[in-house]
Amino acid sequence: MKKNKLFFCKEIYNKNAVLKAMKDYSKLANFNFSENSKYFFVGISKERPEFKDVIENEFCNYVLSLGKK
Amino acid sequence: MFKSKIIGEKNQIYFQLKTKNYPLEAIYATAYIFIDRAYVYLDGDPAKEVTVFLQGKDELGKKKLAALQGEFLNELLNYLLRVEVARSNQKIREYIVATALVSSLPSQNPDYFSDSDEEAEAGDWESDPMGIAVSWEEKNKKTLRKDSESKTNDEDGKNEPFKIAVSCEEEKKETIKTSDERGSNISAWRDDPLGIAVSWEEKNKKTLRKTKEKNKAGKRK
Numbered sequence: 001m002k003k004n005k006l007f008f009c010k011e012i013y014n015k016n017a018v019l020k021a022m023k024d025y026s027k028l029a030n031f032n033f034s035e036n037s038k039y040f041f042v043g044i045s046k047e048r049p050e051f052k053d054v055i056e057n058e059f060c061n062y063v064l065s066l067g068k069k
Numbered sequence: 070m071f072k073s074k075i076i077g078e079k080n081q082i083y084f085q086l087k088t089k090n091y092p093l094e095a096i097y098a099t100a101y102i103f104i105d106r107a108y109v110y111l112d113g114d115p116a117k118e119v120t121v122f123l124q125g126k127d128e129l130g131k132k133k134l135a136a137l138q139g140e141f142l143n144e145l146l147n148y149l150l151r152v153e154v155a156r157s158n159q160k161i162r163e164y165i166v167a168t169a170l171v172s173s174l175p176s177q178n179p180d181y182f183s184d185s186d187e188e189a190e191a192g193d194w195e196s197d198p199m200g201i202a203v204s205w206e207e208k209n210k211k212t213l214r215k216d217s218e219s220k221t222n223d224e225d226g227k228n229e230p231f232k233i234a235v236s237c238e239e240e241k242k243e244t245i246k247t248s249d250e251r252g253s254n255i256s257a258w259r260d261d262p263l264g265i266a267v268s269w270e271e272k273n274k275k276t277l278r279k280t281k282e283k284n285k286a287g288k289r290k
Contacts, residue, residue: 011115012093057108057124064097064111065104 006056008040008063015040017066021059029055075134081124082134086145088115095148096121102144107137 008018018040022031029047033040047055073084086096093115100109103123110122123137197203206213261267270277 007112009112009115012111012113012119057110060110061104061108064100064109 004044004056006042006044006060008042010035010038010040013040013063014067017063018042020066021063024062025055025059073135073138075131077131079124080128080134081122082138083120083122084138085113085118085120087118091119091145091149092152093119095145095152098148098151099141099145103137103141 015035019033022033022042025031028051030045032043032045034043035041042059044056044059051058073082075082088096096111096119100111100121103109107126108122108124110124111119112122113120121141123134123141125134125137129137
């Protein structure tokens with residue numbers, strides 16, 4: 001887990017789950033989505049100050065809960 | 070024992086799991102269980118090895134992080150067993166479900182409309198909770214009585230609101246008048262070009278005579 005940029009392995013995480021999580025969290029921060037052959041990249045910026053410490057980890061948990069590959 | 074690495078600053082522990090021993094389904098299920106207690110992140114190559122990152126939501130020491138890893142592995146074993154049982158029973162489950170579905174089809178099951186159902190239905194309609202089975206006469210007893218009373222009064226000649234009390238002769242006269250007024254339209258059916266209006270006796274006069282003569286001759290003999 002890197003700060004401000006999250007990596008989701010394509011073979012483990014579902015793309016739809018990542019996109020839905022971005023949509024659901026869109027009120028808490030700004031999200032950018034990109035991908036390469038192995039990973040989905042989610043960039044997080046302008047997050048609300050009260051959620052700044054937890055938003056990345058909570059986002060990872062939420063993506064995991066939404067669905068598997 | 071599993072090789073794991075604890076990062077105290079991040080309150081995090083991570084370790085690798087070989088997917089040969091632990092299938093990805095079991096890892097997913099276990100990770101889902103730990104979502105409320107820790108931040109879970111998975112990485113790696115599912116064909117070979119998956120790395121599990123566990124980060125405590127509360128601040129945990131090294132011992133507690135190691136205990137968290139142990140709990141994760143125990144839960145993983147639990148789900149591993151479940152996955153194995155599900156795999157071994159898959160064909161039996163499919164067979165049971167298929168037979169259940171096939172037997173529920175009405176065309177395949179002759180007992181679908183059983184006698185017990187018919188009996189139950191018979192009992193139901195006899196009870197008639199909605200009062201539908203009551204006849205029209207029973208429902209409208211009062212109106213029928215009123216009608217019968219009014220008819221008897223008419224027969225006596227006391228009330229004559231309609232033309233019921235008119236005699237038959239008067240009716241005939243009226244009908245003749247109306248037919249004359251209609252004119253040629255009515256005379257058309259009197260013409261009877263197809264000969265339909267002729268009675269059977271008129272048509273078969275000859276045969277009737279012959280049969281009468283025969284009957285008379287038979288009586289004389």
